[in-house]
Amino acid sequence: MPWLAASFLLADRRLWPLAAIASFMFFLTALRLNHEAIHGNLGFRKSGHRLVLHGLSALMLGSNTAVAFNHLRHHRHLGTTEDVEGACGRMTLWQVLLEGPCFPLRMHMEAWRHGGASLRRRMTIDLSSNVMLTGAALATMAPALLYHVGAMIVAQCLTALFAVWITHRECTDEEIARTQSSAVVNFLTYNMFLHLEHHLFPAVPVRRLGILARRIAAAQPELASKAQQVLPPFRIPDAVARIARRA
Known part of the structure; x- marks a missing residue:
């Protein structure tokens, strides 16, 4: 919520580059919260996690109910033709950039076709909130709200x-996913790059994946040493690394 508030405030003052950074961080943190709700890791009942998905759908645009459907299939059918979400991982950089605008549409269509009546009802709630937010932006022509819709x-x-x-x-x-050994990068990205660990143990909350990564490295050092990195390693001051690990 602080990132969202900052993006609105900065956009209202026409500080567009700073607003874009705040919007990026809002979307990143919202993705993480959405991801935790999908896996039931927020400590709520199923209805509570669904409410989180609906609320985030209204803010992020799109249907996070559809995202949840495809993400759980991604875990169950990784690397197969049923893994619609993971198909982008097998593309080149230029292919995935071109695929970008089609990707959310494909995810929604897949969920609508195969998700059943109950999921389609929840998707309708999500998409209705998208229409309401966009309609409010167009009706008021408020710069911050118009900016937010465009940024999302x-x-x-x-x-x-x-x-x-x-x-x-x-x-x-043989490789499930990449990971990230840099404590600073993981701190700045809210542990979302510890993706190998997440696929191995999806019931572990994202905020505890750093602990899990250290335990896996101690128990199976050969797995940790062979794991591909999300971002290339770089040297950082030891003091900064210690602060990031504690966080």
Whole structure:
């Protein structure tokens, strides 16, 4: 919520580059919260997690109910033809950039076709909230609200790149996903790049994946040493690394 508030405030003052950074961070953190709700890791009942998905759908645009359907299939059918979400991981960078605008549409169509009547009803709630937000922006012509709608459309078009391709690119059949050993990078990205660990133990909350990564490295050092990195390693001051690990 602080990132969302900052993006609105900065957009209202026409500080567009800073507003874009705040919007990116809002979308990143919303993706993480959405991801936790999909896996039931927020400590709520099923109805509570569904409410989180609906609320985030209204803010992020699109239907997170559809995202949940495809993401759970991604875990069950990784690397198969039924893995619509993960297909982007097998593309080149230029292919996934071109795929970007089509990716959310394909995810919604797949969920609508195969998700059943109950899921379609929840998708309708999500998409209705999208229409209401967009309608409010057009009716009021409020710069901050218009900016937010535009920023979320752009973010949705880049989801294939940042949420799928970057953590699954160039993985072989034996490699589930990439991970990130840099404590600072994981701190700045809210642990979302510890994707190998997430696929191995999806019931572990994202905020605890750093602990899980250290335990896996201690128990199976050969797995940790062979794991592909999301971002290339770089040297950082030891003091900064210690702060990031504690966080």
